[in-house]
Amino acid sequence: MSKWLNPRSAFGITLIAVALLGLPFVAAMGGQAWVRILDFAILYVFLALGLNIVVGYAGLLDLGYIAFYAVGAYTWALLASPHFGLHLPIWAILPIGAALACLAGVLLGSPTLKLRGDYLAIVTLGFGEIVRIFMNNLNAPVNITNGPQGITLIDPVAFGDFKFSGNTQLFGLTLSGPMKYYYLLVALAILVVIINLRLQNSRIGRAWQAIREDEIAAKAVGINTRNIKLLAFAMGASFGGIAGGVFAAMQGFVSPESFSLMESIMILAMVVLGGMGHIPGVILGAVLLSILPEALRYGVGPIQMALFGKMMVDPESLRMLVFGLALVLVMRFKPAGLWPSPERKRELSEKRTEGKA
Amino acid sequence: MSTNLPTPLLEAKAVAKHFGGVKALRDVSLTIRHGEIYGLIGPNGAGKTTFFNCMTGLYVPDGGGFTFDGAPLVADAPQHAAARGIARTFQNIRLFGNMTALENVMVGRHVRTRAGVIGAMLNTSATRAEEAAIRQRAIDLLHYVRIEDRAGDLAKNLSYGDQRRLEIARALATEPKLLCLDEPAAGMNATETEELRELIEGIRDDGTTILLIEHDVKLVMGLCDRVAVLDYGALVIEDVPAVVQKDQRVIEAYLGA
Numbered sequence: 001m002s003k004w005l006n007p008r009s010a011f012g013i014t015l016i017a018v019a020l021l022g023l024p025f026v027a028a029m030g031g032q033a034w035v036r037i038l039d040f041a042i043l044y045v046f047l048a049l050g051l052n053i054v055v056g057y058a059g060l061l062d063l064g065y066i067a068f069y070a071v072g073a074y075t076w077a078l079l080a081s082p083h084f085g086l087h088l089p090i091w092a093i094l095p096i097g098a099a100l101a102c103l104a105g106v107l108l109g110s111p112t113l114k115l116r117g118d119y120l121a122i123v124t125l126g127f128g129e130i131v132r133i134f135m136n137n138l139n140a141p142v143n144i145t146n147g148p149q150g151i152t153l154i155d156p157v158a159f160g161d162f163k164f165s166g167n168t169q170l171f172g173l174t175l176s177g178p179m180k181y182y183y184l185l186v187a188l189a190i191l192v193v194i195i196n197l198r199l200q201n202s203r204i205g206r207a208w209q210a211i212r213e214d215e216i217a218a219k220a221v222g223i224n225t226r227n228i229k230l231l232a233f234a235m236g237a238s239f240g241g242i243a244g245g246v247f248a249a250m251q252g253f254v255s256p257e258s259f260s261l262m263e264s265i266m267i268l269a270m271v272v273l274g275g276m277g278h279i280p281g282v283i284l285g286a287v288l289l290s291i292l293p294e295a296l297r298y299g300v301g302p303i304q305m306a307l308f309g310k311m312m313v314d315p316e317s318l319r320m321l322v323f324g325l326a327l328v329l330v331m332r333f334k335p336a337g338l339w340p341s342p343e344r345k346r347e348l349s350e351k352r353t354e355g356k357a
Numbered sequence: 358m359s360t361n362l363p364t365p366l367l368e369a370k371a372v373a374k375h376f377g378g379v380k381a382l383r384d385v386s387l388t389i390r391h392g393e394i395y396g397l398i399g400p401n402g403a404g405k406t407t408f409f410n411c412m413t414g415l416y417v418p419d420g421g422g423f424t425f426d427g428a429p430l431v432a433d434a435p436q437h438a439a440a441r442g443i444a445r446t447f448q449n450i451r452l453f454g455n456m457t458a459l460e461n462v463m464v465g466r467h468v469r470t471r472a473g474v475i476g477a478m479l480n481t482s483a484t485r486a487e488e489a490a491i492r493q494r495a496i497d498l499l500h501y502v503r504i505e506d507r508a509g510d511l512a513k514n515l516s517y518g519d520q521r522r523l524e525i526a527r528a529l530a531t532e533p534k535l536l537c538l539d540e541p542a543a544g545m546n547a548t549e550t551e552e553l554r555e556l557i558e559g560i561r562d563d564g565t566t567i568l569l570i571e572h573d574v575k576l577v578m579g580l581c582d583r584v585a586v587l588d589y590g591a592l593v594i595e596d597v598p599a600v601v602q603k604d605q606r607v608i609e610a611y612l613g614a
């Protein structure tokens with residue numbers, strides 16, 4: 001705890017705080033599109049940290065994480081839009097969304113607890129698809145989700161009269177909708193970082209890691225592996241649900257398309273690429289994988305036009321190419337992720353010195 | 358042999374276990390008394406580890422059962438065995454490799470502590486106090502098994518002997534009444550074995566009953582109060598070392614008659 005008091009960390013934290021506060025204004029110089037990209041980067045940080053509990057801490061390979069995001073998003077969409085004519089406030093919807101996602105997590109978790117690794121991955125993958133297909137088809141006989149058309153005109157986040165959509169004048173500055181969401185998302189992300197940190201160094205967090213390392217030994221020291229794994233699913237799912245709610249409010253629109261398998265894989269890739277189980281690594285992974293593709297999308301077209309005078313490669317396909325290449329390179333040269341935990345790093349360097357001796 | 362002893366700590370009654378055609382345990386009955394070091398020996402494949410696994414709930418016995426500390430043990434529930442006060446080590450060491458030595462022992466405190474997710478997220482004062490107690494106890498235990506200087510190292514980077522010690526510390530962290538050690542001296546040299554012997558005696562003197570599987574007959578005979586011999590899944594004899602050593606059936610089992 002005294003770590004926080006030392007002047008160097010205090011300076012570092014101030015620097016990060018100033019950067020976080022100023023970032024959207026810098027991005028806004030490139031247009032509001034860039035602020036929205038930032039928003040999504042932070043949203044992915046939030047999601048990746050939620051998944052990190054399941055995959056990084058408890059070691060349960062979950063390929064259907066996006067399902068919980070979908071549950072949260074649809075909860076918000078249904079409870080705060082003209083679709084049912086409901087307009088509940090945020091303090092009611094977010095907990096409901098988190099609770100429903102948590103329930104979905106337990107539903108997914110309980111039948112799959114005996115499965116490990118690949119088998120678990122396949123079942124969770126199926127679960128993610130089932131949820132998406134449900135959203136797609138729950139428009140008949142009773143129209144609940146409005147099917148593939150999705151739900152529109154979703155209420156933005158609002159605290160009383162203060163709405164997060166549209167412009168606001170504050171201290172002579174003009175804050176756009178995406179900028180306001182940015183600050184909200186940063187606040188939420190900081191909260192989830194703190195929760196992740198606290199869980200990591202807690203009795204439950206250690207039990208998760210113990211199960212990840214050796215389930216039989218974990219049982220032998222008295223850990224109820226079934227309950228503790230369910231807890232990991234439930235926690236991760238709740239975070240997914242909250243992120244989904246904010247996503248729905250920010251977009252004003254949800255449809256099943258946003259919750260494809262590719263999204264699940266993307267979030268998993270953020271966790272793995274950054275450094276499983278290591279919070280700064282996961283954040284880095286989420287930021288890189290959400291911003292780089294966008295940068296490519298916006299950067300590649302103009303560069304090609306300037307160099308060759310015409311489009312040689314479609315930016316969209318180049319994006320996937322670069323993404324795949326990055327994954328392969330990281331897994332080849334930094335198998336523990338771009339920014340693994342110090343213990344893992346020390347272990348690698350120890351191996352290296354051993355090799356030399 | 359005498360009948361007017363207090364109730365034993367552990368009583369195995371006709372425990373049977375088979376894997377397909379292999380009868381790993383054939384109606385094994387034995388009793389372990391409070392405060393003793395009890396040896397379990399037998400040739401390779403005799404069923405010693407299987408007996409451990411049945412007792413600690415990793416396997417469900419096909420017949421018979423256990424009474425521990427006056428109440429029956431529930432089969433198929435390792436976490437209950439630990440909660441009741443049975444801790445074990447593994448023949449092929451099973452540590453939490455990517456966690457530090459200290460964290461490994463802290464995990465051992467799980468079953469004796471109660472902080473949940475909410476307490477951890479809110480970082481309540483009760484949680485902080487419990488966490489500090491867990492840490493302190495784990496440090497003390499690392500001192501107890503004399504590997505305190507490796508506290509911050511990943512378990513998998515410890516030397517073989519230190520890993521064995523760490524496994525014992527983790528088991529002790531659950532505050533067992535009965536500590537079961539599966540071949541703790543395997544792969545140790547003479548000095549390490551001697552140190553281990555001192556450690557085991559110390560643990561017993563501090564009040565924990567010990568069940569010891571070991572191939573090192575010299576160690577077993579010197580250390581144990583009573584010894585049971587398994588051969589082909591059946592109990593051959595259960596008695597004090599002096600008697601066991603002279604038993605014709607034991608000599609045959611070991612010499613492979």
Ligand SMILES: Nc1ncnc2c1ncn2[C@@H]1O[C@H](COP(=O)(O)OP(=O)(O)OP(=O)(O)O)[C@@H](O)[C@H]1O
Pocket residue numbers: 376379380381399400401402403404405406407408448
């Ligand atoms: N999970 C299992 N599945 C099938 N057979 C098993 C299993 N576990 C043990 N066995 C068999 O049961 C018998 C007893 O094995 P066990 O491991 O209990 O012997 P042990 O006395 O511990 O031997 P060692 O001294 O080699 O450790 C052996 O024939 C073994 O092959």
Ligand SMILES: [Mg+2]
Pocket residue numbers: 405406407448
């Ligand atoms: Mg064995």
